[in-house]
Amino acid sequence: MSFNELYVRKSEGAAARSRRETRRRLIAAGTELFARRGLYGATSSEIARQAGVAAGTFYLHFKDKQELFREIVFAALAELRAREDAAAARAPDRLTELRARYHELLRFADENRNLVRVLFGRRHEAADLGEDVLDAILPGLEERLREGSGSARLHPGVAAQALAAMVSRVLAWWVEDPGRASRDEVVETLLRLHPLVRTLERAHPTEAEET
Amino acid sequence: MSFNELYVRKSEGAAARSRRETRRRLIAAGTELFARRGLYGATSSEIARQAGVAAGTFYLHFKDKQELFREIVFAALAELRAREDAAAARAPDRLTELRARYHELLRFADENRNLVRVLFGRRHEAADLGEDVLDAILPGLEERLREGSGSARLHPGVAAQALAAMVSRVLAWWVEDPGRASRDEVVETLLRLHPLVRTLERAHPTEAEET
Amino acid sequence: MSFNELYVRKSEGAAARSRRETRRRLIAAGTELFARRGLYGATSSEIARQAGVAAGTFYLHFKDKQELFREIVFAALAELRAREDAAAARAPDRLTELRARYHELLRFADENRNLVRVLFGRRHEAADLGEDVLDAILPGLEERLREGSGSARLHPGVAAQALAAMVSRVLAWWVEDPGRASRDEVVETLLRLHPLVRTLERAHPTEAEET
Amino acid sequence: MSFNELYVRKSEGAAARSRRETRRRLIAAGTELFARRGLYGATSSEIARQAGVAAGTFYLHFKDKQELFREIVFAALAELRAREDAAAARAPDRLTELRARYHELLRFADENRNLVRVLFGRRHEAADLGEDVLDAILPGLEERLREGSGSARLHPGVAAQALAAMVSRVLAWWVEDPGRASRDEVVETLLRLHPLVRTLERAHPTEAEET
C-alpha cells in the first residue's frame, strides 16, 4: 500500500506539475495574443497553438475565452497593487508616497508591457470585465479624493474618473514606446496633474514647486 | 435635349436625394447600434434592417463595416470641433475660452449620448480607428500644452495623453447617467484638472481660486 | 414608379420562389438524413450539402437543427391527419371508419417511408419533441377510448399509450420491409388489437368475427 | 511454490475483487446517467466521475460507451426474464401465467425505473442496440402468438411488434409517474389488449369476463 501510495503520489505530482505548466503557458500565450489582437481578435485555438498544446486543452483549463481573460486581468491587477503598496509603505509623507506609487507603477508597466496593453490599451474590449476592473479601483480612488480634496471645487466622482483615465492611458501610451519620455518625466507630470497634489503643494511649496 | 437634360437632372436629383437619405439612415442606425453593441456586436445586416433597407444596400454605401464606423466617428468629431470653436470664439481670455469649450462639449455630449458612447465609451473597439482619432486630436493638444506650460515640470506628450483620456472618460461616464454630477460640477472639475489652468490660476488667482 | 414596382415585384417573386425552393430541398434532405442517421447523427452541413446549398444557408431557413426536425415532424403529422380524416369521412359506421383510417395510414406510410422512420422509427431522438408529438395525439385518443370503452376493464390512459405505441411501431416495422405482411394483414391485425373494436365486435359479431 | 501460488492467488483475488467493484460502480453510474441524459447526453467522463474513478479507467473496463450501454441493457433483460419466468412457473393456466408475468414485470419496472427509462423510454437512442434487444425478444413472442392465435385473423409478425411496443411503452409511461394508474389497472388493461387473451377469454369466459 505504501508502495502504491508512493507511486500514486509521484504520479499525481508529475501530472499536477504538467497541468500547472500547461496552464502557465496558456496564460502567457493568452497575455501576448490578447495584447496583440484583443479579446475578439485572439482565438482560443491560436492561444493553444502558441502555448504548444492542442485546441481542446484550452478548455481543460478555462471555461471559455473570457475566463482566461479575466484571470489575466485580475492577476495582473493584484500583483500591481501589491507592488505599489509595498513601495508606498516606506514613504514618510503623502507626496512621497504618491511619487513612489507612480514609480512602481511605471516599473511594473515596463516589465509587463503586454499586460498593460491588455488592461489599459486601446481596444478596450474588456467589455463586462472592464466594469469589474474599474469597480475594483474607482471606489477607493473616489474615497481618497473625497477625503483629500478639502474645500476645492472638485467633484469626487468626476475627479476619480479623470484620474483613473489619465493614469491608465498615459501608461498605455508610454509602454508603446518608453523612449517617448523618461520615467521621471512621466511620474512628475502625473504628479502635477494629480488632483490632490495641488493641496499638497500648498502645504509644502518648497518641495514640489521650486524646480 | 435640354428637355431630356432637365428630365435627367431631375431624375438624378431624386435618385441622389434618395441615396443620400438612405445613407443618412444607415449612419443613424449605425450610430445607435454601435453605441449599444459595439463595433463587433453590431452586424451590418442589423444596421441595414434598422435603417429600413436590405442587407446588400449597406455595401452600396460603405465599403465595409469599418468604413461606416470611421464615418460616424469623424463626422461626430468634426461637428464637435465646430461647435467648440464657435463657443470659444466669443471668449475674452483663455480660462473663459476653456470653460466655454467644456460647456459646449458637455452640451454636445448630452445631445449625442450614443455618439459619446461610440467615441469614448468603454468597449472602445475602435481598433485601428482609435489611432486615427487620437492622432487627429492629440498633436494640437500637445502643441497648446507646449506653448502654455511655461516652466512647469510638465512633459507635453504625457500631459496631452492624460488630458485627452481624462476628458473623454469623464464624458463617457457622465452621459451614462447625467444625474451623477451637474454640468457645472463636471466643467469646473475638469478645469481644475487641466494642466494649463494651474498656470492660469497662478496668473489670475482671484478668478479661479476664490470659490 | 409602376415600372419600379413591377420590377421589384418580379424580383421579389423570383427571390421568394428561390427561397421556397431552397427550403423545400432542405426539408427533403433533412427528412432523408434524419431518417437514416437520426437527429444527432445527421449534421446540418450534410443536410445542406445534400440539398445542394452552402452550409450557412441552412440557418437562413431554420433557427437550428431542432427546428427543421420539428417542422418535418409536425408537417407530416398534419398531412397524415388530414388524409385520415378524409378517408374516415366516407365511412358509415365506426368499424368501417377505423378500417379506412388504418388503410389510409398504411398508404401514407408506404408513400413516405422516410417520414415514418423519422416519426416512429427506433432512434426516437425526437427528445423534447417526442413529448409534443404525443401530447398532440394522445389526449384525443384517450378521450375516444374513454367514451367507447363502456364497462370494460380498460384504464383509458394505459390503453391510449398502448394503442399509440402499437400502431406507431407496427408502422415503423412494416415500412422497413413491406413484404413482411400485406396491407390487409396489417390493417386487420391492428383492428383486432384495437381496444374499441372488441366492443364493436361484441355489438356486431357477424361483421368482424366470422372470418 | 505453493506458498507463492497462494500469495499470488490471494493478491489476484483482491485485485479481481477491486476490479469487479469498479466495474459494478461504472455500471451503476452508467445506468443512472443513461436514464437521465440518454446515450448521447451522458459522457464517458461523467460516468467515470460519478463512479468515483478517473476518466481513463472507464476504458479499462469497456471498449467504448456503447459497450457499457449494451451491458446494462442485456443484464437488465436477463434479470427481468428470470424473474418473469419464476413468477410464471407457479401459474396453473395461461391466463394466470400471463397475469403473473405482467405483475412481475410491473414490480420489476417499479424497482428499476432508471432501467426502464433506458430500455423503453422515449429518447430511444439505443440505436443499433435496439435491434439486438428486440431480436432477442420478438422471435419468442412471435412464436407464442403463432401457436396461440388459432384461426384468428392475426398476422403473427404484426401482432408481435404491436405487443412488444404496447408493453414497453406502457411500462415507460407508467414508471414516469406510477400514480397514473394502479398496478392492477395496468395489468388488467394490458391483459385485455393481449392478442391471445381474446382466445383465452373465449375458453374461460367466466374468469376473464365477469368483472
Next chain:
DNA sequence: AATGAATGAGGGTTCATTCAT
C-alpha cells in the same frame, strides 16, 4: 439604386479516447 437569398470561411466548444506516469 435596391433587394435579399446565398455563400463559406472561421470561430468556440465538446468529448470519446489515448497514453505517459
Next chain:
DNA sequence: TATGAATGAACCCTCATTCAT
C-alpha cells in the same frame, strides 16, 4: 490496475460580403 492530462476531429452556428434579379 488506475490516473487524469492531453488530444484533435467534428460539430453547430455566425456574419461579412457577394451577386443574380
